[in-house]
Amino acid sequence: MIGVFARYEARRLAGAFLIATLIVFALICTVNLIELLRRGGGEGGPGFARLAAMAALQTPSVMRKTFPFIMLLAALWTYMALARRSEITAAMAAGMSFWRVAAPGALAAGLFGAFAAGGFDPLAAAALDRFDRMEGRYFEGRESLLSFSEEGLWLREARPDGGQTVIQARQADSGGARLGEATFFEFDSQDRFLRRLDAEEARLAGGFWRLSEASILGEVRGDPLASAEMTHESALDLPTHLTPDRIQEGFSSPEATSIWRLPRFIRDLEAAGFSARRHKTHFYATLASPLMFAAMAVIAAAFAARPPRLTSYGLAAAGCAITGFALYFLGDVALALGGSGEAPALLAAVAPSLSAALAAAALAAYLQGS
Template sequence: MPGLSVMDLYLLRRTARSVAGALAVISAVIILIQFEELSRSVGVRTDAGPSEVLWLTLLRAPSLILLLSPFVFLFGGIAAFVALNRSSELTAMRAAGVSAWRFIAPSAAFAFVAGLAVVMLLNPLAAGLSARFEVERARLMQSYLSDAPKEVWLRQGDDRGLVVIHAKSRDLEGDAIRLRAVSLFVYQKDADGRLQFRRRIEAAQAVLRAGFWNLKDVREASAGQTAVRSDTLSIRSTLTAEGAVDRFSSPEAVTFWGLPAAIRQTEMAGFSARSFRLRLHQLFATPILFAAMAILAAASSLRLSRQGGLALAAGAGAATGFLVFFFNQMTGALAAADIIPPLVGAWAPPLVALLSGLALLCYTEDG
């Protein structure tokens, strides 16, 4: 590869091999734990067999693996550099005058590029599987939760007006949205941009089609007028089936490429898009977080093995990575609760981790 020395390629291979091993171990643990959890929460309450529970596990596992993917680069980086240290390869590199900044750069660059690939390629796949998981789990749990309330509130809007939709129950049939016992409250904007109530529509059923709601057994009443009944009625909709499913799903079930549209549609409908904004910023910050974990892993593994304390230093680096992860979860929860801005909640942990790794590296390398 142009621009990369033999040493850089060697370090990349060692790092990639250790990262792949860490990924395999973490993935196996996640699948085993998730299979046991779903067997207990779904399998014992429904007629789902082991094969269906395994299918749910495989649908859910990718999103959990991506959630814990910073640890892949943390543990993989620690394993790679500890092995290089114990084999005296790092000692030989330093004796040849190679700075620690030089042999840590390939690992950090690899983590950054991997973060970009995760956000742009793997996240859409994991989000799609997560959305499918929610649908499949809801289908299996439908009989168990048959008496649970399923009321739905939706909003759709544009620059001309707003429609508030209430339904007694909903069904997700693949990508189709079917609402039952539906009430639609239609508002239009006047010349001053204020919303004015225009009419109320009651329907036994509403199915979301491409660009419109198809209503059946309709009773429509405008302000100051008598009610009018009809068998069917079509109402223009700014929601897509995917967008409507997003209202029932967590932000993690929305793809990176679909988040801007979800934010726009949610705000247009009058809802807060804070959770979607937080998720988008977290995905933007993912490459920085991965690179920070790689730098932190390498910086904590540079202590020469003959000096002793290498295991303690590596353990301290792993503990710092856990603190960064919990800090990331805490700031995310604070941002979702509207205590801190989403920008701060998403970017503070990666930047803190990056600065911590660079500070530790400066202390280790330059004293």
């Protein structure tokens, strides 16, 4: 009987979670589309089809944040339905403890959390990265992109004449205002190479990159090797519209980077001289998400699994929602502390999931003893 009931409970929870996910996806996508239409739906805007695509691309990253609460609602719905039909009462009368009643749902929720971290997260990250690029292009006029590799930092900057400058640097300070061992590649609007500048150091100051000890491969016309001329300048200013803040905006947000790529991205980020606290915090929090999912299922069971004659389902739903919002607030504060460096990244990322698990254990122990 235990095996049959466990499979039945897990199927019910899985079905409720999928239905709740589809409903929330539709709601969030609609809200995103309305906001994008407000921002760019006028004449000369990107157009409805492109805005709808952007809304769909943005939705998975928002859903990723709400998944634990979708699980909380789905589990509450499932356990209330089981309790109303006295199925939980019958299972406990047959000798099952509360822990054995809640375990199948917690296991199913944990598996959903593992899929959300390892499967859904990369899809949401790719969609958000695409959305960020489209938002920068159509709403903010931002074409600068920042990336990292084993060679250091790479930055692409669009110029007013339609050309672009690609910047590579071995080192950078935490704000991106000083680059060490920097190389600037300039291209025209037809993506033809114009010139290359190598500098020991490049600093952002008042709308210019100030290059120190710069070697310049002169302007190229026709055959680049035949016409190239090398010159040297002890100091040289290159106009730029970049600022330290705009460079920081070019970072891929942690949510726009797949969890499978985050460890290497963090290493490259730190090797280039930038802080990776936000990315570390996001990485650890994503790894801890299966525990959060499982805890949410147990919390919902603790509120909803009592016999109908002893339970006010309105109060149970309200108590469950308040607990969920409290954990959400704690998670937001912890992630902010971790991202700012006020708390260790690992502790800040894992604390919300551990708190949820402890709350679930406390509620379950109280129910078991009552």
